[in-house]
Amino acid sequence: MNKIFLILKREYLVRVQKKSFIIMTLLVPLLTGGFMAGVVFLSTRSIKDKVVQVVDESGLFKGKFTDGRDVKFVYSALTVDKAKRALPQSDYQALLYIPAIDVQKPKGIVLFAGKNVSMLLQNRIEDVLDQELESLRLQKVGIDKAVLASTKSKVAIATVALSEEGEKTSSSGAAFAVGYACAFLIYMSVFIYGAQVMRGVLEEKTSRIVEVIISSVKPFQLMLGKITGVALVGLTQFLLWIVLGFAIATFTSAAFGLDKKAVVRTEKPADRAKDTPNPTADNPLAGAAAALQTMNVPLILGTFLFYFLGGYLLYSALFAAIGAAADSETDTQQFMFPITIPLIASIVVAQVVLQDPDGSVAFWMSMFPLTSPILMMVRIPFGVPPWQLLLSMTLLVAGFVATTWLAARIYRVGILMYGKKVNFRELSKWVFYKG
Numbered sequence: 001m002n003k004i005f006l007i008l009k010r011e012y013l014v015r016v017q018k019k020s021f022i023i024m025t026l027l028v029p030l031l032t033g034g035f036m037a038g039v040v041f042l043s044t045r046s047i048k049d050k051v052v053q054v055v056d057e058s059g060l061f062k063g064k065f066t067d068g069r070d071v072k073f074v075y076s077a078l079t080v081d082k083a084k085r086a087l088p089q090s091d092y093q094a095l096l097y098i099p100a101i102d103v104q105k106p107k108g109i110v111l112f113a114g115k116n117v118s119m120l121l122q123n124r125i126e127d128v129l130d131q132e133l134e135s136l137r138l139q140k141v142g143i144d145k146a147v148l149a150s151t152k153s154k155v156a157i158a159t160v161a162l163s164e165e166g167e168k169t170s171s172s173g174a175a176f177a178v179g180y181a182c183a184f185l186i187y188m189s190v191f192i193y194g195a196q197v198m199r200g201v202l203e204e205k206t207s208r209i210v211e212v213i214i215s216s217v218k219p220f221q222l223m224l225g226k227i228t229g230v231a232l233v234g235l236t237q238f239l240l241w242i243v244l245g246f247a248i249a250t251f252t253s254a255a256f257g258l259d260k261k262a263v264v265r266t267e268k269p270a271d272r273a274k275d276t277p278n279p280t281a282d283n284p285l286a287g288a289a290a291a292l293q294t295m296n297v298p299l300i301l302g303t304f305l306f307y308f309l310g311g312y313l314l315y316s317a318l319f320a321a322i323g324a325a326a327d328s329e330t331d332t333q334q335f336m337f338p339i340t341i342p343l344i345a346s347i348v349v350a351q352v353v354l355q356d357p358d359g360s361v362a363f364w365m366s367m368f369p370l371t372s373p374i375l376m377m378v379r380i381p382f383g384v385p386p387w388q389l390l391l392s393m394t395l396l397v398a399g400f401v402a403t404t405w406l407a408a409r410i411y412r413v414g415i416l417m418y419g420k421k422v423n424f425r426e427l428s429k430w431v432f433y434k435g
Contacts, residue, residue, distance in 0.1 A: 369399025
């Protein structure tokens, strides 16, 4: 046990003391926050105004096209031919031509431009045309559009989870986002840190350092120490990211006053029917903060750490076996694909599980150890029965023990095997070698 600890300590310290580890640990939360802030800034920033010239021969749309944040409309008295000839030398980005049309069957409307216009601009013009033509049709049959519009309503349904503690406000959107985000983080971490284990084993094997190390420790001890050490590196990085992310979120909330606006409604359903203003309606960030407060954050963080470690340990043992069996990184490719199939399948099936978190596909794949680290994390924000969560965790631990035993059998032979092209048939023989 002392030897495993020494290997673990070496693997951990060598990696966390690297400049790349420190830089990435600090930069990822900052870059993520900066990226999200940039997206919000760009989405709210005014785009350079586009000017559209309108030639309306029908006379039905005069004054109907109103200027927006990113587009202006200018009505022209020119004929369409003159306007088309002048368009390349003008400051107009497009020319909208509306001939005399039949309201019931409008045809001949054309948008001229020097190059393809954006879908956003085209859709906006089409919406204005559709709305005005609808209004004209309604007038013909004697229906007031304002009266018709007053009969329409948009219903917003509040979701409430019934639990043993009572009624709790829930958010399907927040569960969707958190579940997929946790699953994707585990998916990426297994690939990143599992590949680190494989490359570390391969590097020691090709440099023959392992021949010296193996004289002092058993192959299983070396493999377990390496896997555990890299796992702690990944866990340390994730914990630092969580702390830094929380600090950035707290600072952002204080700076923009989101902590005061993100109010979680806890009244009874009878009171919920009252027409009260929603403090988060005009602030999407405050709405997101309020949605997160409706979730069991300690449970999500606890299970995330468990499935992160469980999924990593399970797959990294197999990655270590691949590194021991191959002589170069090119040779590892033939063994990588079969191992990564469950991971890739999990992230693909996650889309289905998000739509039906309690379905049979979601249940069985969240129990299978090779797919449960990703798919159970998709389900947890929606609520999972305790017995299912306990069964999934138990099976994951059993799966880790089984894959570690299998990987150790391959590792002990392959770590000292040089110059031989290995296939799956050969690996199966290594599993049953005695000694």
